[in-house]
Amino acid sequence: MIRRLGHILCAILVLTGVAAQAQTAASGLDRLSRRGDLLGWEAVGRIDLGTAMCTGVLIAPDLVLTAAHCVYDRATGKMRDARGITFRAGYRDGQSVADAGVLRAVAHDRYDPRTGTNVDNIRHDAALLQLSRTIPAMTAAPFAIFTGSARQGQVSVVSYGQGRSEAPSWQRACGLLDRRDGLMAFDCDVTYGSSGAPVFMKDGNRARILSLVSAGMTEGREKRSYGMELAQVVDDLKRQLRALPSRSLTGTANGGARSIKVGDGFNGTGAKFVRPGG
Numbered sequence: 001m002i003r004r005l006g007h008i009l010c011a012i013l014v015l016t017g018v019a020a021q022a023q024t025a026a027s028g029l030d031r032l033s034r035r036g037d038l039l040g041w042e043a044v045g046r047i048d049l050g051t052a053m054c055t056g057v058l059i060a061p062d063l064v065l066t067a068a069h070c071v072y073d074r075a076t077g078k079m080r081d082a083r084g085i086t087f088r089a090g091y092r093d094g095q096s097v098a099d100a101g102v103l104r105a106v107a108h109d110r111y112d113p114r115t116g117t118n119v120d121n122i123r124h125d126a127a128l129l130q131l132s133r134t135i136p137a138m139t140a141a142p143f144a145i146f147t148g149s150a151r152q153g154q155v156s157v158v159s160y161g162q163g164r165s166e167a168p169s170w171q172r173a174c175g176l177l178d179r180r181d182g183l184m185a186f187d188c189d190v191t192y193g194s195s196g197a198p199v200f201m202k203d204g205n206r207a208r209i210l211s212l213v214s215a216g217m218t219e220g221r222e223k224r225s226y227g228m229e230l231a232q233v234v235d236d237l238k239r240q241l242r243a244l245p246s247r248s249l250t251g252t253a254n255g256g257a258r259s260i261k262v263g264d265g266f267n268g269t270g271a272k273f274v275r276p277g278g
Helices: 002-013 015-021 119-123 231-243
Strands: 029-031 044-048 053-060 063-066 086-089 098-107 127-131 153-159 169-180 183-186 198-203 206-212 215-219 222-228 272-274
Touching: 044 063, 053 153, 063 206, 063 231, 098 231, 119 183, 119 222, 127 231, 183 206
Parallel strands: 215 272
Antiparallel strands: 029 169, 044 053, 044 086, 053 063, 063 127, 086 098, 098 127, 153 169, 153 198, 169 183, 183 222, 198 206, 206 222, 215 222
16 A cells, blocks of 8 residues: 555655655644634534544534545445534634534536545545534634645644544645645654545635545654535535435434544544655
């Protein structure tokens, strides 16, 4: 698997040349433990999937953007039942600014869970969750999608993950290494559970969502993560959502939220993170 990812993404993104010039992440992870630390990041939340989790972000009061592979059951290859999904905005240490169940979910129609981690799947590894209730913007202000043309530069990531599932971690500065053919490569510090985490780029005074964490690998002290161009993908997802019947296609709506203790020992999400030799 490590060779497969390396060969695919080095060939498409020409990472061999880019990585030599890329700056290493300039700062570590800040745990956003206090309410004051969380200000401005409340729209990022933990997606609880029973015994697993992902990261998601509000792009509208009732729409959460996350990775497509998060909404598929790894064991069956089928989409998860909405009754088993809860979005917990700004979750930290047992509290969240708002919890909501999921009414409907759509994964991009060009994402194929049967084919695993490949270039086309990374390009389309995005899903929309329609919440069963809106979360007011004054509680958690949704983020807009970045539509600029930056090829390299500084980005930041807010994510949950294995060993840091009880509060969001903010990496203030890591690098966009390259961006082409619908794919992006980063040197951000992400791990299992970080799937679907928003990668932000500054646009004026506001952070906007540049990409989502889809896949990653760690080799020695080096970390690489990969995501997709979002503008067209999000437009496609909204179109797919509008085309759904009013009832959920993924099961009965989950109108409330269940308190799920994930902790450091959760059993994974099908997230596409690999280690050397894996």
